[in-house]
Amino acid sequence: MRSQARSRERLTAIGAERCRLxxxxxxxxxxxxxxxNPPPRRPRKSKALLSSDEAIVLYVLADQAHGHCW
Numbered sequence: 733m734r735s736q737a738r739s740r741e742r743l744t745a746i747g748a749e750r751c752r753l754x755x756x757x758x759x760x761x762x763x764x765x766x767x768x769n770p771p772p773r774r775p776r777k778s779k780a781l782l783s784s785d786e787a788i789v790l791y792v793l794a795d796q797a798h799g800h801c802w
Contacts, residue, residue, distance in 0.1 A: 758765035778788060793799040 754765070754769075782788065790802045791799060792801075
């Protein structure tokens with residue numbers, strides 16, 4: 733139990749540090765942050781990039797037995 737609590741505390745601390753670093757990097761290097769974590773593209777803009785014989789396919793795997801495709 734004690735080691736689990738320490739592990740949880742460590743993961744929480746790592747997560748907080750990661751958030752802090754992402755904020756610093758986004759402030760100091762906004763172009764790099766935009767490349768690393770781009771905002772979602774609007775469907776119309778995505779469609780405009782496709783040729784008439786191209787399509788976007790989205791796979792979502794819920795677990796080993798289930799998945800969805802659009």
